[in-house]
Amino acid sequence: MTEQQALAQATQEIEDAKPLFKQVNNERLEFNDADYTQAIEDRKNSLLNDYNFGYIQKRQEAYGSVQDQLDMQYWDNVNGTTTWQDHVAQVKADNPKPQ
Amino acid sequence: MAGSLIKIDEEIVTSAVASVTLTGINSTYDVYMVRFSDVTLNATDSLQLQFTTSGTPDTSANYDLALKFFKANTTFTNEAAPNLTQADFSSITTSGFYNGVIYCFNFNNASEYSFITFEEVHFDGTNTEGKQGGMVHTVAQVCDGVHFKLNGANNISSGQFVLYGLNK
Numbered sequence: 001m002t003e004q005q006a007l008a009q010a011t012q013e014i015e016d017a018k019p020l021f022k023q024v025n026n027e028r029l030e031f032n033d034a035d036y037t038q039a040i041e042d043r044k045n046s047l048l049n050d051y052n053f054g055y056i057q058k059r060q061e062a063y064g065s066v067q068d069q070l071d072m073q074y075w076d077n078v079n080g081t082t083t084w085q086d087h088v089a090q091v092k093a094d095n096p097k098p099q
Numbered sequence: 100m101a102g103s104l105i106k107i108d109e110e111i112v113t114s115a116v117a118s119v120t121l122t123g124i125n126s127t128y129d130v131y132m133v134r135f136s137d138v139t140l141n142a143t144d145s146l147q148l149q150f151t152t153s154g155t156p157d158t159s160a161n162y163d164l165a166l167k168f169f170k171a172n173t174t175f176t177n178e179a180a181p182n183l184t185q186a187d188f189s190s191i192t193t194s195g196f197y198n199g200v201i202y203c204f205n206f207n208n209a210s211e212y213s214f215i216t217f218e219e220v221h222f223d224g225t226n227t228e229g230k231q232g233g234m235v236h237t238v239a240q241v242c243d244g245v246h247f248k249l250n251g252a253n254n255i256s257s258g259q260f261v262l263y264g265l266n267k
Binding site: 014017021025038 | 109114115156158160
């Protein structure tokens with residue numbers, strides 16, 4: 001995803017969501033132009049961040065605990081299997097690093 | 100009275116809003132506390148946090164964040180990153196909700212960084228999870244509040260956001 005693609009998607013999402021409101025000092029006010037501009041910028045940055053670094057969090061969650069992985073390695077050693085290696089390879093394949 | 104919480108600002112969301120701002124942090128108290136409770140969203144999204152200067156959210160990429168992400172159904176993870184534009188409390192669905200407490204330090208000190216410690220728990224629609232950690236805004240400037248927003252173009256459907264001063 002390029003910055004331009006992210007900006008286009010963010011702009012479309014905010015346009016589709018209009019009108020947006022903010023609550024401050026117990027008042028519910030519609031976003032002004034600066035708020036909308038900032039919302040698009042924030043969303044663009046978020047999309048780029050998810051695209052570039054989202055795989056890290058997904059891999060961390062999918063790997064499982066260190067204890068479980070050590071258990072896999074123990075049984076791989078005992079049985080001559082490749083369960084742990086296959087598991088790690090699958091997690092990486094399911095959550096690829098962006099090119 | 101020593102040890103009291105003094106309510107400074109309260110925002111109760113009953114109609115959908117994309118953001119909520121709590122202001123009123125000044126030199127009156129050394130430490131401020133924010134409580135947010137029963138916060139629900141109109142679509143799957145994640146609640147995010149920024150500091151405010153003169154009531155306006157500081158969106159610069161100057162937030163350094165470190166936290167533990169606890170999950171009832173699986174192992175915890177660590178999250179740490181410098182130069183972010185906000186803190187992110189993780190994604191929930193429309194059947195989920197957030198509850199949390201944030202302590203704010205140094206906000207009124209123009210010569211030091213503002214920082215927070217936080218602990219929040221959320222039900223993401225399937226599992227219970229929580230985040231505990233801290234965030235530093237690496238700019239020596241006065242901050243006067245906190246700003247809650249969402250990652251996507253969605254809304255906070257309901258919730259209570261309250262800012263207290265911790266009486267000396």
